Amino acid sequence: MRARPGGMAHRTGAVSDMPLQDRRREDIWFPQSFFRLRIASARQIDEVNASGGIAVNFSRTGSGAADIEIEGTQTASLSFWSTRSSSGFLTVPKFNADLLTLRFVESGRMIRRDSGREHLGSGGYAMLVAFEEMRNEEASGDFAAVSGTISRASLMASYEVLEGAPHGAFPQLEPVAPMDTPPMRALHLSFRALQARLRRAGIQSDLFRTLLEEILSYQLLTAWPGKKPHREAKRVSRHSHHLGRALDYIDGHLSQLLRLSDIAAAAGISVRSLQISFQAELGRTPTQVIADRRLDAAHRDLAGGSDDAVGAVARRWGFTHMGDFGRRYRERFGCTPTQTRRGRGS
Structure with a gap:
C-alpha cells in the first residue's frame, strides 16, 4: 500500500x-x-x-x-x-x-x-x-x-x-x-x-x-515506570579522566558509526556514567558533542580548500539531510557552508 x-x-x-x-x-x-x-x-x-x-x-x-x-x-x-x-x-x-x-x-x-x-x-x-x-x-x-x-x-x-x-x-x-x-x-x-x-x-x-535507536532505548528504559525498578548505576568520581578517553574515541571514529555503548566501553564506564560525565563537565549530551565535532570537521574541510561539493562533505561526516545540515551549520558558525567555501565565513 x-x-x-x-x-x-x-x-x-x-x-x-x-x-x-x-x-x-x-x-x-x-x-x-x-x-x-x-x-x-x-x-x-x-x-x-x-x-x-x-x-x-x-x-x-x-x-x-x-x-x-x-x-x-x-x-x-x-x-x-x-x-x-x-x-x-x-x-x-x-x-x-x-x-x-x-x-x-x-x-x-x-x-x-x-x-x-x-x-x-x-x-x-x-x-x-x-x-x-x-x-x-x-x-x-x-x-x-x-x-x-x-x-x-x-x-x-x-x-x-x-x-x-x-x-x-x-x-x-x-x-x-x-x-x-x-x-x-x-x-x-x-x-x-x-x-x-x-x-x-x-x-x-x-x-x-x-x-537514534540506541538513545531512544536508553531514554525509554529510564523514563518508563517499571514493575521492577532498575538498579542505580554508581557515579564515577574521575569524570575528567574518563571524559578525555571518551572524546579521544569520538575523534578517532568521527566519520564512522558511533554507538554510546562503544564510547562508554572505550572510556571504561557505563553508558549512564558517560551521560552524567558529559552533562556535568561539558553541559552537553554525548550526541550533541558528536554532532558539534562533525560540524567542526565539515567546517575545516570547507574552509581548507576542499574541492568536494558541499553535499559530499556533509555526507562524509554523517549528515544525509542537507536542510538539517545547513540549519545546524548556520547555528554553529553564523554563516552557510557555501559562504565558508567562498571565504565570507569564519
Whole structure:
C-alpha cells in the first residue's frame, strides 16, 4: 500500500486474493521513508488492507463515514507515525514481529486487547506492548496519538548496558503509564519531534539511525515506570579522566558509526556514567558533542580548500539531510557552508 503525498490512499499494482496467512511478510509490509494515509470511506479501508504496506488491518467501529489520517516513516527496527481520527477505528495486526509498540495518546482514548487482558489509554497516558501480544486496538472518536516501534533486541541490549551485566529476563514495564512526570514528558516530546523531523528527512539511510535507536532505548528504559525498578548505576568520581578517553574515541571514529555503548566501553564506564560525565563537565549530551565535532570537521574541510561539493562533505561526516545540515551549520558558525567555501565565513 502506498499513499499519494497529500492525497487519499490508493493502490499501486495488483491486489492479491491469497489468504493473509499465506502471503509473504514483504507483500503486506515494507519499509517506507515516508507514508501518508487519508481514509474517508469503507472502500478506502478495503484498499489499504488489501494493498499492504503497513502492519495492521483497519475496520470501522460504527456505521458512519471513516475519517483516519496517519503519516510517518518505518523500517524493520524503528518506526514513527502520528494518527488522527474523528470517527474512531479498530486495528488488527497482520503478522507477529519482535517489536515493542509505544503510543502516546494526546486526545480521545484507545482500548488495547492483549492475550486475555484489556488496557485503556486516554489523553495524557502512554501505552506499551509487545507487538506479538497485541490482539487488536480500538480508538475512539476525536483520537490523536504519536506512536513508534523499537526492536526488542535493541531495548534488551541497552538494558544490559545500563545494568552493567547480561540479564536473561526482559525488563518488566507497565503497560499503561501517565505522561505527567518530567522523564515521560521528555520521552513524549522526543517522539513528537522525531516524527516531525523524519517526516522531512526519513531514516532509511541516515547514519544516525542506529545511534537514534540506541538513545531512544536508553531514554525509554529510564523514563518508563517499571514493575521492577532498575538498579542505580554508581557515579564515577574521575569524570575528567574518563571524559578525555571518551572524546579521544569520538575523534578517532568521527566519520564512522558511533554507538554510546562503544564510547562508554572505550572510556571504561557505563553508558549512564558517560551521560552524567558529559552533562556535568561539558553541559552537553554525548550526541550533541558528536554532532558539534562533525560540524567542526565539515567546517575545516570547507574552509581548507576542499574541492568536494558541499553535499559530499556533509555526507562524509554523517549528515544525509542537507536542510538539517545547513540549519545546524548556520547555528554553529553564523554563516552557510557555501559562504565558508567562498571565504565570507569564519
